[in-house]
Amino acid sequence: MHRRILALLPLYAALVFFAALTLVPFAWMLAAAFKSREDFFASFFLPHGDGLLGIAWGRLTLANFQRLFAEFPISRAMLNSLFLASVTSTLATLACAMGGYGLAKFAFRGRSAITALVLGALIIPTSLLIAPSYQLLWQLGLLDSYAGLILPALAPAFGVFLFRQAMLNTVPRELLEAARIDGAGELRIFFTIVLPLVRPMIGAFLLIMFLGAWNNFIGPQTVLQEPGAFPLSVAINNLRGIYATDYGLIMAGTLLSIAPVMCLFLLLQREFIAGLTSGAVKG
Amino acid sequence: MKPAPPHPRWAPWFFVAPFLVLFGVFTLWPLAQSLVLALQQTFGPKLTVFVGLGNFEFLLRDPLFWHAVRNTALYTLGAVAIQLPGALGLALLLNRPGLRGRACFRLIFFAPSLVGLVFVGVMFTLLFQKHTGLINAGLHTLWRGWDPEFAWLDQHVMPSLIVASVWLYAGFNMIYFLAALQNVNRELLDAASIDGAGPWARFRHIVLPEIRPVAGFVVLLSVIGSFQLFELPWVLLNNSAGPDDRGLTIVMYLYQTGFLTGDLGYASAIGWVLGLLLAGVALVQTRLARAEEN
Numbered sequence: 116m117h118r119r120i121l122a123l124l125p126l127y128a129a130l131v132f133f134a135a136l137t138l139v140p141f142a143w144m145l146a147a148a149f150k151s152r153e154d155f156f157a158s159f160f161l162p163h164g165d166g167l168l169g170i171a172w173g174r175l176t177l178a179n180f181q182r183l184f185a186e187f188p189i190s191r192a193m194l195n196s197l198f199l200a201s202v203t204s205t206l207a208t209l210a211c212a213m214g215g216y217g218l219a220k221f222a223f224r225g226r227s228a229i230t231a232l233v234l235g236a237l238i239i240p241t242s243l244l245i246a247p248s249y250q251l252l253w254q255l256g257l258l259d260s261y262a263g264l265i266l267p268a269l270a271p272a273f274g275v276f277l278f279r280q281a282m283l284n285t286v287p288r289e290l291l292e293a294a295r296i297d298g299a300g301e302l303r304i305f306f307t308i309v310l311p312l313v314r315p316m317i318g319a320f321l322l323i324m325f326l327g328a329w330n331n332f333i334g335p336q337t338v339l340q341e342p343g344a345f346p347l348s349v350a351i352n353n354l355r356g357i358y359a360t361d362y363g364l365i366m367a368g369t370l371l372s373i374a375p376v377m378c379l380f381l382l383l384q385r386e387f388i389a390g391l392t393s394g395a396v397k398g
Numbered sequence: 399m400k401p402a403p404p405h406p407r408w409a410p411w412f413f414v415a416p417f418l419v420l421f422g423v424f425t426l427w428p429l430a431q432s433l434v435l436a437l438q439q440t441f442g443p444k445l446t447v448f449v450g451l452g453n454f455e456f457l458l459r460d461p462l463f464w465h466a467v468r469n470t471a472l473y474t475l476g477a478v479a480i481q482l483p484g485a486l487g488l489a490l491l492l493n494r495p496g497l498r499g500r501a502c503f504r505l506i507f508f509a510p511s512l513v514g515l516v517f518v519g520v521m522f523t524l525l526f527q528k529h530t531g532l533i534n535a536g537l538h539t540l541w542r543g544w545d546p547e548f549a550w551l552d553q554h555v556m557p558s559l560i561v562a563s564v565w566l567y568a569g570f571n572m573i574y575f576l577a578a579l580q581n582v583n584r585e586l587l588d589a590a591s592i593d594g595a596g597p598w599a600r601f602r603h604i605v606l607p608e609i610r611p612v613a614g615f616v617v618l619l620s621v622i623g624s625f626q627l628f629e630l631p632w633v634l635l636n637n638s639a640g641p642d643d644r645g646l647t648i649v650m651y652l653y654q655t656g657f658l659t660g661d662l663g664y665a666s667a668i669g670w671v672l673g674l675l676l677a678g679v680a681l682v683q684t685r686l687a688r689a690e691e692n
Contacts, residue, residue: 217413330514
């Protein structure tokens with residue numbers, strides 16, 4: 116037993132080294148958010164002193180957060196991000212699951228054409244659509260509105276593709292036929308039989324879409340103009356223009372933007388990683 | 399048992415309708431519009447002049463565009479030559495049998511890719527600072543010869559981007575490599591060990607051929623993603639292309655011409671050139687993959 120652990124020691128050393136390297140920026144940000152302006156440059160992480168572990172714990176402060184909430188509409192931005200990300204991810208998951216189900220489990224004229232469309236759309240680079248989408252939103256009168264941000268994000272082709280693949284394998288045709296014999300309606304079949312069968316996929320896709328909407332910067336930056344409507348991504352970027360060198364404050368804002376998605380990920384991570392790799396490895 | 403009643407004719411159309419409508423309006427229509435736009439010069443969304451292929455002719459002789467292409471290609475090269483081998487290395491470390499805490503390490507390495515590019519940009523702007531940044535200070539502590547005044551974001555924009563992208567994406571791509579490695583036939587590896595094959599020979603002749611399809615997929619994703627680089631340098635360089643446009647990328651140039659200069663037509667032309675470039679890359683990759691199978 117000891118021999119085996121000893122043999123793996125260099126491996127653990129390498130892993131711990133790289134893990135530390137990965138975590139250092141997070142630790143630095145966390146420390147910076149709780150340091151006063153005077154302490155910011157005095158030490159790289161926590162302020163030195165004679166407390167536990169040689170750190171002046173008493174000098175840590177919530178002042179950055181207090182100022183952020185008092186002087187800057189950060190709570191508004193958090194609510195905006197939460198709203199945009201939850202609405203986008205819920206509706207997109209519904210639209211993609213419906214589309215995937217339609218393509219995977221029904222034989223109808225036009226199915227192969229739509230499937231080809233979905234596959235072809237996978238290679239359209241999003242940046243190609245930036246300029247014409249802006250013009251379209253202007254024509255539809257959707258500029259500077261949440262609808263202009265949410266509607267274009269609701270039907271990503273890769274989502275329809277992922278759900279189609281998942282349903283091909285996990286939804287047995289016999290089950291659908293049995294339900295139809297029992298007289299169940301099509302909507303009821305979809306919501307009570309099909310969706311529960313692809314639950315892991317739903318979890319993974321919800322999270323992917325939530326992350327995408329929460330972290331989206333170029334979308335709200337081009338579509339929204341009213342500062343009160345800005346989500347965190349745009350608000351934090353603007354924070355730098357206002358508090359140029361107030362690094363502690365900026366890091367406090369960044370921490371508030373990152374922490375919620377980290378927590379969400381910890382809750383859903385098992386399903387997420389399974390969903391992420393299922394297409395790549397099986398395919 | 400009586401035969402199952404067929405599904406109503408409207409059912410499949412009902413389920414694909416939301417996708418079809420939204421996709422038609424917000425992807426297909428703009429895609430068609432972008433072709434029209436690319437043939438026009440526009441001044442804001444209202445004023446347009448038809449210029450035919452003028453945008454493309456101008457683009458081919460536009461030194462700033464070629465500068466952006468060069469920067470983007472350099473970054474892509476960094477992603478493929480530095481970040482992906484790093485990701486594979488991490489996956490190989492995590493794939494050792496008997497390792498404890500694999501899930502925990504995997505979680506740590508994956509964590510950076512959850513952070514939005516804007517937030518990464520804001521964070522790394524401060525980490526890359528000359529005197530006060532943690533990166534210079536850390537390197538100087540490890541190796542006294544490191545210049546604590548090293549001007550990451552002024553003089554060495556591309557290395558800065560590559561450092562940030564390794565932190566950001568290596569753990570993400572590691573997940574794909576790890577999944578592929580776990581499918582490698584363990585008995586084959588054990589048999590090779592018994593026959594006296596060293597770690598390198600086993601990697602070269604057993605592991606590498608088995609993970610090649612996934613590796614090809616990851617390379618393709620990375621190249622496509624890298625070519626669309628925009629938000630990270632834009633935020634890292636304080637909402638600009640950096641001194642002397644050192645951080646200018648293709649999509650950043652598209653954004654600048656479309657939204658700062660207000661010429662959506664020229665921006666669409668840039669978008670089409672980028673789209674064709676990426677389609678070419680995807681085509682070459684699928685051809686290579688197919689040639690290998692035969």
